[in-house]
Amino acid sequence: MFKSTTVKVFVGLAALSLLVFIVLQQSLTFHRMAMFLQDPSKKPSRVRNRIKLQNAKLQGQPTASLKNLPDGNGAFTQSGLDSTITTSHTKKESVQHMPPNPSNVASKGNKILEKPTSPDVRNRPEQQTSKTSPERRPRLPKALIIGFSKCGTAALRTFLTIHPDVVSPILELRYFTLYYSKGPEWYRKQMPPSTEQQLTIEKTPSYIMTNESLRRIHDFDPKVKIIVIVRDPIVRLQSQYAHVFSHSDVTTSFKKWWSAKPDDKSVYHFCDYAKYIRQVYKLFPREQVLVLSEDDMERNPLPVLKEAEAFLELRPAYSNDMFVFDKSKGFYCFNTHSELFPRVLRLVKVNRTTGCLGGDKGREHPPIGKDFLEHLKEVIRPLNEDLFKLIGKRFQWDNFRT
Numbered sequence: 001m002f003k004s005t006t007v008k009v010f011v012g013l014a015a016l017s018l019l020v021f022i023v024l025q026q027s028l029t030f031h032r033m034a035m036f037l038q039d040p041s042k043k044p045s046r047v048r049n050r051i052k053l054q055n056a057k058l059q060g061q062p063t064a065s066l067k068n069l070p071d072g073n074g075a076f077t078q079s080g081l082d083s084t085i086t087t088s089h090t091k092k093e094s095v096q097h098m099p100p101n102p103s104n105v106a107s108k109g110n111k112i113l114e115k116p117t118s119p120d121v122r123n124r125p126e127q128q129t130s131k132t133s134p135e136r137r138p139r140l141p142k143a144l145i146i147g148f149s150k151c152g153t154a155a156l157r158t159f160l161t162i163h164p165d166v167v168s169p170i171l172e173l174r175y176f177t178l179y180y181s182k183g184p185e186w187y188r189k190q191m192p193p194s195t196e197q198q199l200t201i202e203k204t205p206s207y208i209m210t211n212e213s214l215r216r217i218h219d220f221d222p223k224v225k226i227i228v229i230v231r232d233p234i235v236r237l238q239s240q241y242a243h244v245f246s247h248s249d250v251t252t253s254f255k256k257w258w259s260a261k262p263d264d265k266s267v268y269h270f271c272d273y274a275k276y277i278r279q280v281y282k283l284f285p286r287e288q289v290l291v292l293s294e295d296d297m298e299r300n301p302l303p304v305l306k307e308a309e310a311f312l313e314l315r316p317a318y319s320n321d322m323f324v325f326d327k328s329k330g331f332y333c334f335n336t337h338s339e340l341f342p343r344v345l346r347l348v349k350v351n352r353t354t355g356c357l358g359g360d361k362g363r364e365h366p367p368i369g370k371d372f373l374e375h376l377k378e379v380i381r382p383l384n385e386d387l388f389k390l391i392g393k394r395f396q397w398d399n400f401r402t
């Protein structure tokens with residue numbers, strides 16, 4: 001009798017404690033919810049911490065807890081064009097503390113790259129501000145690579161993108177040719193986020209081909225820096241030919257292709273760079289326009305990148321050990337053994353085994369018979385002279401394979 005009463009009291013007390021515990025927990029949750037409804041910025045601490053972490057990583061702040069978040073620096077898909085965009089960036093603070101060795105500078109950037117951002121997060125840059133790190137948001141380009149197609153524009157853009165102070169959309173946005181009616185705000189939103197210290201560069205090689213797009217560029221920003229890259233016209237013809245016929249079942253010989261449209265001279269226009277650059281000079285002061293040669297970049301990208309770096313007023317960040325010559329491709333690729341390579345993989349689209357740009361670069365060129373080559377040289381020589389006179393420098397153009 002005594003025993004069963006004790007058990008009953010004990011069970012009763014246990015049940016009461018459980019009840020009190022549940023009531024306390026519920027009221028705590030209600031209290032938190034009530035606080036949140038009164039002021040949504042006061043989110044429960046776990047949510048708040050997560051948002052803090054996400055913002056910190058978006059702004060490039062190093063934070064130990066971030067290692068638990070998925071790492072996805074680099075490519076992300078963007079609405080609108082459904083394009084893959086890559087970006088590089090550095091924080092202002094990290095720039096100040098960087099050692100003078102440029103390769104260290106670049107590899108140090110690994111730690112401060114952005115996290116993957118969904119387009120909606122990226123397009124709400126105001127929410128990413130903080131007192132300690134610079135604001136990162138999509139910004140309009142201050143430099144454009146406007147031409148010419150098949151002249152190494154992709155390689156140049158890629159090499160420039162790995163500079164820690166440069167960001168660039170991977171796709172050709174064709175804003176000044178095809179999408180102009182979408183307006184500058186649309187154009188801005190296509191850009192990867194950047195800090196105020198970083199430079200956004202966009203490349204679309206067809207911009208140089210029409211006066212209309214050049215005028216639009218001038219209306220957009222008369223101070224924008226313009227980069228034009230040209231190539232030995234005969235090699236460009238070979239490259240264009242390889243490009244055209246890689247997409248077609250019909251094959252025509254190189255010679256026939258050249259002579260196919262003698263009236264509208266459309267193929268001939270591939271060799272007449274001066275005609276287009278003259279239009280650029282009509283709108284922009286010469287010191288705002290840089291003309292480079294693909295052939296120089298193919299032989300050795302470093303001096304070309306240094307020239308571009310100085311023109312764009314970027315701090316020195318390129319070094320020889322970043323690149324290695326790939327014999328089978330015939331041009332320089334990223335050095336897969338360099339400290340920088342993991343970062344390159346996050347920022348740009350390259351083959352992770354070879355460090356080279358995609359499969360459509362480095363196609364086999366059609367051979368040119370000796371006589372036909374002499375004929376081409378005759379036709380093209382005055383065009384080249386016209387170009388060299390116009391831009392005030394000469395290029396070593398004798399790259400063609402016979």
Ligand SMILES: Nc1ncnc2c1ncn2[C@@H]1O[C@H](COP(=O)(O)OS(=O)(=O)O)[C@@H](OP(=O)(O)O)[C@H]1O
Pocket residue numbers: 148149150151152153154155205238239240242294297298331332333357360361362363
């Ligand atoms: N380092 C490096 N990496 C990759 N590609 C390089 C490089 N240097 C020069 N090139 C040459 O660039 C040629 C393609 O030029 P574009 O990128 O302007 O072509 S496109 O108009 O965007 O299709 C392409 O020409 P082809 O070889 O004739 O296909 C490349 O050879």
